[in-house]
Amino acid sequence: MNLLPRSLLRWLRLLPLIGLSIGLVACGSSPGNTYDPYGDNARRIYELLIPIWWMALGVFVVVEGLLIYAIWRFRRRPGSTAMPAQVHGNTQVEILWTIAPAIIVLVIAVLTFRTQAANAVMPEDALRIKAIGHQWWFEFQYPDAVADGKPIVTASDMYIPVGRPVTVVLESQDVIHNFWVPKLAGKTYMIPGKTNFLTFTAEQPGIYRAVCAEFCGEAHALMRFRVIAVDEAEFNRWIEQKKTPPPAPAGTLVVNGLTGDAARGQAIFLDARKQCIACHAVEGTNARGLVGPNLTYYGSRQTIGAGILPYSPENLDRWLREAPKLKPGNLMSRVLTPQWIRQNLSDQEIADLVAYLDSMKVSVTLPPER
Numbered sequence: 001m002n003l004l005p006r007s008l009l010r011w012l013r014l015l016p017l018i019g020l021s022i023g024l025v026a027c028g029s030s031p032g033n034t035y036d037p038y039g040d041n042a043r044r045i046y047e048l049l050i051p052i053w054w055m056a057l058g059v060f061v062v063v064e065g066l067l068i069y070a071i072w073r074f075r076r077r078p079g080s081t082a083m084p085a086q087v088h089g090n091t092q093v094e095i096l097w098t099i100a101p102a103i104i105v106l107v108i109a110v111l112t113f114r115t116q117a118a119n120a121v122m123p124e125d126a127l128r129i130k131a132i133g134h135q136w137w138f139e140f141q142y143p144d145a146v147a148d149g150k151p152i153v154t155a156s157d158m159y160i161p162v163g164r165p166v167t168v169v170l171e172s173q174d175v176i177h178n179f180w181v182p183k184l185a186g187k188t189y190m191i192p193g194k195t196n197f198l199t200f201t202a203e204q205p206g207i208y209r210a211v212c213a214e215f216c217g218e219a220h221a222l223m224r225f226r227v228i229a230v231d232e233a234e235f236n237r238w239i240e241q242k243k244t245p246p247p248a249p250a251g252t253l254v255v256n257g258l259t260g261d262a263a264r265g266q267a268i269f270l271d272a273r274k275q276c277i278a279c280h281a282v283e284g285t286n287a288r289g290l291v292g293p294n295l296t297y298y299g300s301r302q303t304i305g306a307g308i309l310p311y312s313p314e315n316l317d318r319w320l321r322e323a324p325k326l327k328p329g330n331l332m333s334r335v336l337t338p339q340w341i342r343q344n345l346s347d348q349e350i351a352d353l354v355a356y357l358d359s360m361k362v363s364v365t366l367p368p369e370r
């Protein structure tokens with residue numbers, strides 16, 4: 001004999017499923033959570049989502065309720081053999097279920113247009129930042145902060161001031177990308193040959209994760225960036241430091257047991273045979289390549305390879321050796337193939353390059369991760 005009635009046992013079998021659902025819902029604290037906005041743009045989208053969510057719940061309850069009621073009320077009863085009454089159509093019901101959804105959709109449309117209009121406002125005093133999508137990394141230019149006739153340029157870390165509207169001018173170098181900072185602003189396309197605009201204000205200091213949200217080729221899933229929102233004074237301090245090119249490199253750094261020399265690293269970096277300057281720029285040197293990210297003050301970056309590794313000299317060493325494996329398809333590895341690296345960069349040269357790139361630093365006080 002069973003200890004528990006059969007029907008109860010059957011319900012118990014649902015427990016793992018319920019546990020799994022609760023577990024998945026608990027993923028809510030992730031950095032991509034749009035239910036936890038920290039910016040006005042994302043907050044408006046969130047505030048649009050909530051009424052739509054309730055309307056959807058209402059539709060669900062009414063439709064499923066009617067369905068369950070019909071199944072129960074008109075179920076086959078024991079002993080009944082007769083065919084149920086066969087009906088076709090009911091004009092009143094059909095009018096009702098055409099008009100009711102139309103009204104719901106209309107309400108959603110009005111709410112959506114209101115949100116879109118509010119999010120499209122571009123205040124005159126907004127800070128402009130140009131964001132350019134590349135396969136597979138994001139470039140950021142600060143046209144309001146010009147040094148030596150050129151805007152400050154960086155990649156993967158987008159610094160913004162807290163509490164001040166930022167208008168991101170979105171462009172693409174190659175294919176269609178999509179700029180998405182889930183906790184700050186809605187997705188916006190970066191389209192080659194067309195300029196889009198996205199305005200938002202970060203309400204609190206923080207490091208916000210962001211991604212490319214449009215499939216753009218082999219390494220699309222490894223195309224990330226961070227928005228680093230700091231208070232206005234700190235932001236201006238960052239800008240001012242970036243306006244001056246890095247000083248002549250000096251000092252050494254121990255990476256994986258080898259002592260890298262920053263000055264020697266710079267010489268390797270600038271040596272045309274080592275290829276780096278064909279694709280990378282560093283302000284104040286004759287490295288002016290535009291294919292890859294601008295590496296000025298690289299030592300202050302938060303990540304390596306468009307967000308795939310946290311920044312550290314050890315990870316930079318890994319990137320220079322294993323980029324083809326760490327980020328399959330990346331455009332640097334078309335030239336720096338595993339074989340090319342083996343033949344052209346010794347362990348010592350890699351240590352020197354790491355020491356050089358790591359030596360270029362600006363000082364910033366980082367806000368918390370959100």
Ligand SMILES: [Cu+2]
Nearest residue numbers: 177212216223
């Ligand atoms: Cu992309």
